[in-house]
Amino acid sequence: MTGKVILEVEGLSVDYASSAGTANAVDQVSFELAEREFLAVVGESGCGKSTLLFAIARLLTPPAEVSGGKVLFSGQNMVAMSDKALRTLRWRDLSVVMQSAMNALNPVSSIGAQFSDVMRAHGEKDQKAVRARSEEVLTMVGIDPVHLASYAHQLSGGMRQRAMIAMALLFSPELILMDEPTSALDVVAQRSLMVQVKQLQADLGFAIIFVTHDMSLVAHFSDRVAVMYAGQVVETRPTRALFADPLHPYTRGLLDSFPSIYGPRSLVQGIPGSPPDLTRLPPGCNFAARCPKAMPRCATDAPAQYLVDDALVRCLLYEEAAPAREPGDRPVTERAARD
Amino acid sequence: MGFGPEAGYRPDAGYGLEVATTGFVLEARGLSRHFRIGGLRGHTLHAVDDLDMGIAGREIVALVGESGSGKSTVAPLLAMVYRPTAGEILFRGRPVSSLRRRRQLLVYRGEVPMVCQDPFSSLNPAHTIGYALLRGLKLHRPDLDRRRREAEAERVLDVVGLVPPAAIMTKYPYELSGGQRQRVGFAQALSYRPKLILADEPVSMLDVSIRIGLLNVMARLREEEKVSILYITHDIASARYVSDRVLVMYAGHLVEQGPTDDVLHNPVHPYTRLLLSAVPDPRAEMAVTSADVGEPPRVIDPGEGCRFRWRCPLATDVCEKVTPRLRPAAPGHEAACHVTVPGPVPEISGAGR
Numbered sequence: 234m235t236g237k238v239i240l241e242v243e244g245l246s247v248d249y250a251s252s253a254g255t256a257n258a259v260d261q262v263s264f265e266l267a268e269r270e271f272l273a274v275v276g277e278s279g280c281g282k283s284t285l286l287f288a289i290a291r292l293l294t295p296p297a298e299v300s301g302g303k304v305l306f307s308g309q310n311m312v313a314m315s316d317k318a319l320r321t322l323r324w325r326d327l328s329v330v331m332q333s334a335m336n337a338l339n340p341v342s343s344i345g346a347q348f349s350d351v352m353r354a355h356g357e358k359d360q361k362a363v364r365a366r367s368e369e370v371l372t373m374v375g376i377d378p379v380h381l382a383s384y385a386h387q388l389s390g391g392m393r394q395r396a397m398i399a400m401a402l403l404f405s406p407e408l409i410l411m412d413e414p415t416s417a418l419d420v421v422a423q424r425s426l427m428v429q430v431k432q433l434q435a436d437l438g439f440a441i442i443f444v445t446h447d448m449s450l451v452a453h454f455s456d457r458v459a460v461m462y463a464g465q466v467v468e469t470r471p472t473r474a475l476f477a478d479p480l481h482p483y484t485r486g487l488l489d490s491f492p493s494i495y496g497p498r499s500l501v502q503g504i505p506g507s508p509p510d511l512t513r514l515p516p517g518c519n520f521a522a523r524c525p526k527a528m529p530r531c532a533t534d535a536p537a538q539y540l541v542d543d544a545l546v547r548c549l550l551y552e553e554a555a556p557a558r559e560p561g562d563r564p565v566t567e568r569a570a571r572d
Numbered sequence: 573m574g575f576g577p578e579a580g581y582r583p584d585a586g587y588g589l590e591v592a593t594t595g596f597v598l599e600a601r602g603l604s605r606h607f608r609i610g611g612l613r614g615h616t617l618h619a620v621d622d623l624d625m626g627i628a629g630r631e632i633v634a635l636v637g638e639s640g641s642g643k644s645t646v647a648p649l650l651a652m653v654y655r656p657t658a659g660e661i662l663f664r665g666r667p668v669s670s671l672r673r674r675r676q677l678l679v680y681r682g683e684v685p686m687v688c689q690d691p692f693s694s695l696n697p698a699h700t701i702g703y704a705l706l707r708g709l710k711l712h713r714p715d716l717d718r719r720r721r722e723a724e725a726e727r728v729l730d731v732v733g734l735v736p737p738a739a740i741m742t743k744y745p746y747e748l749s750g751g752q753r754q755r756v757g758f759a760q761a762l763s764y765r766p767k768l769i770l771a772d773e774p775v776s777m778l779d780v781s782i783r784i785g786l787l788n789v790m791a792r793l794r795e796e797e798k799v800s801i802l803y804i805t806h807d808i809a810s811a812r813y814v815s816d817r818v819l820v821m822y823a824g825h826l827v828e829q830g831p832t833d834d835v836l837h838n839p840v841h842p843y844t845r846l847l848l849s850a851v852p853d854p855r856a857e858m859a860v861t862s863a864d865v866g867e868p869p870r871v872i873d874p875g876e877g878c879r880f881r882w883r884c885p886l887a888t889d890v891c892e893k894v895t896p897r898l899r900p901a902a903p904g905h906e907a908a909c910h911v912t913v914p915g916p917v918p919e920i921s922g923a924g925r
Contacts, residue, residue: 277779375865389868419638419806424850425865446780452854476854490780492787492813493855494836494848501813503784507749 239407239440240266240289245302245312247281247288249511250295256511258284258297260464268407271434271441273451273472275487276461279508282444283332285461286412289442290329291319306408324351328401332413335393338385344371344396345381351403370399374429391422398430402437411443415450427454449491452476460484463509463519470544480546482524518549526550596626596662597767597800598650598684603659605645609872618871619645621824623659624898627768630794632801634811634832637821638847640868643804644689646821647772650802651686652677664767682712682764689773691753695745701756702741705729705763712764728759731797732789751782758789768800769793775810787814808851812836820844823869823879826898830905840907843880878910886911 247259258281266272276282287293289304291311304311306327311319331337339347348367349360357363368378374395385393394414401409411430415423431454434441445451451458452472459469460481468481479485486504506523509515515522521531531549539551603623606616619642627633637643648654650661652668661668663680671677688694695704705725709716716724729737732755745753754774761769771790775783791814793799805811811818811832818835820828820843828841839845846864864883871879878884878891890910898906899913907913 277781391865391867420808420850420852421638421846421864422867424852447852448780449852449854452852487781488854490784491854492784492809493853494809494812494851495853495855498813498833500788501784503788504781505785507751507782 236267236269238265239268239307240442241303241305242289243303243305245285245288245304246300247284247293247297248300249284249297251512254512257300257464257514258511259288261302262461262464262466263302264459264466264469266408266440266442268440269434269438270457271431271443271455273455273458274442274444274461275446275448275451275458277446277487277508279463279511280461281464281511282446282461283412286329286410286442286444290323290327290410292329321355324401324406325355325404326406327408327410328404328406330394330397330401330409330411330414333417335385335390335417337397338393340385343382343384344388348381348400348403351400355404366403370402371396373402373433374399389422390418391426394418394426395429398426398433402433405437406439408440408442411441413445414443416445416447423450430454448487460487463514464511465519465547466538466545467520467547468544474543480541480544480551481520481548482526482550483520486523486525518547595628595665597629597631597664598802599626599662599665600624600650601660601662603646603649603661604657605642605649605654606657615872618642618824618874620649621874623826625819625826625829627800627802629767630798630800631817632790632794632803632815634815634818635802635804635821636806636808636811636818636847638806638869640823640871641821642824642871643806643821644772647686647770647802647804651681651684651770653686678711683767684770685761685764685766686770686772687754687757687761687774690777691750691757692745692777694757695753697745699744700741701729701743701745701748704756705741705760708760709763724763725759728763729756731762731793732756732759733785734759749782750778751786754778754786755789758786758793762793762797762799766799768802770802770804772804773806774803776805776807783810784813790814808836808847809853820847823871823874825879825895825908827880827909828905828907829898830902834902834905838902838905840901840905840912841880841909842884842886842912844907846883878908 243263245259245262246257249256249258262285274282274285284297288299293299299312345367349363352363352366367381371378371381376392376395376399380388388396415426418426427450443451443455455472457469458472458475459466460483461467462483468475468484475484476488479488489501490503492501504523509519509522515532516535517533518531518536521527524531528549534549536547536549538545538547541551600623603620605620606618609615609617635643635646645654649656663684668680671680702725706721709721709724725741726737729740734740734752734755757774775786778786787810790801790803794801803811803815815832817830818832819826820841822843828835828839828844835844836848839848867883869879876895877893878896881887881891884891888911896908896910898908899915901907901913
């Protein structure tokens, strides 16, 4: 990645307390995000991808709790930050676009009123300036500004999601966190929204962390992909390389789970079995029970992250090829770019 | 899990129209379903309009469309859960509207069962899987005694890859994963010795790594149990993976239908083209993007004319006035579009084909 690092996540862990025991939903996750970067976090339901996003944004509510690690955003540790400091940061420097805009938008106040709330909370008192900026961001996402007077239920699913993105853009933040913003949309609306997000990113220069279960969706839009499985990031790699040559057996399994609409029809296998219970994780690799390449050691030895070319992979297959990395270490390509 | 190549399913084998010429197991003619909405103002939502379709023996037909296309109204219509507003459904050539008594309906629903979309709410949480299966068998196959019902329940669990069946029978739904529950749905349908399974988005709630296993189960059911399947989905890639034929719906109308690869490689209707261009595929080059933002179809009091005309890049005057009919574009491949499949415009539309 080129450019300066704006977000550093170091050894971040999140636990859910439940009657069945403590579920380690996010386990020692570390990565860095450069300015203007589009990072996709992909994984199946229950892998901890949304929990990770919420932990970064400090939006977790009990029983979820950050049990360790740091989130450094513009040099400040978000995990230890006071609520007051957090309030000034939110919307202005970092904003979040939620999965379901229907639930995230207030049903009893107009879009314009919600935009105005956000701006007034950050000290913008001038009604004219609020109005002008609201119209500007709505136009940016391709919605007619007359809809400032509309309520969420009067907009289509695609428009609601666009309105959420417009709201996230009010202060031109450096980072926008997106939690499956397109999963409720039809394919045509989904494609159109992704193209628009990418265009806005090119124009305005914000960084994106995009959480999704649909790998194929981010293939053309993200710069880098982090694949999560059972709370851990198992592979991080620039997007094109990851799709061309997945290293972790789980990544390969996921890619092989998508039939294509092009090329010859061939039998696709998917991944047999289901993800492990997060309250009773195995001592070794979390994926070992479903892994076609599992070795006897995988059941007992937990893999570290290994650096292979431009990828960080959490799999014992790569143990000899590369040295283990400490949390926070990055592939050489990124490191060189930072210096 | 017991799916895979050993199942003997070869996705590239055994397609072709010879299946279709053997006659349809289930056929819909001019099938329509409207819903009254908006209270006294009396608006009508046209969920399905004038649908003609047929499913042959051992055929997997995919019905694809986006939300609002009416595709999910089709399964309950065919299963006799909803009564059609107009039109007729023929099962093995006989109109199902003639089925009056509960006994006859039970037999029909056993022969054409439905698998629901949501595996988390379609099983009774208070009963075991065994109970769910045996209860269905008791209703739909009264000829079997208790021991043979149990044997049949274990057999169908084994067929859908839930092993060991005896252990699965004693479990409650909460003890199973989403993929396993959906397999139970297929096992239930299968236990009635169906001719045709109506599967309404059976995999859309499942994780991607689990989905494909279930699609393989569907393909195997066709091979081994000789059932036909109507696979209703919004996921075109999975439709291509399992189906012989694909039907594309938009705003209640069937806009294109034909052999799967023919429709996907040579789409004729502008809507099918738009839909295909939007499918994310890591193996494909990024498609040229259109200006279409994906607005929902207009199905409330739609009136005459093509329902895609507001979004269509090819729309002409005639599209506003006359509802296009399905016309042949290639052998076995039809589309309803005045521009791409031009034909004589009828004076009065609405008459049968």
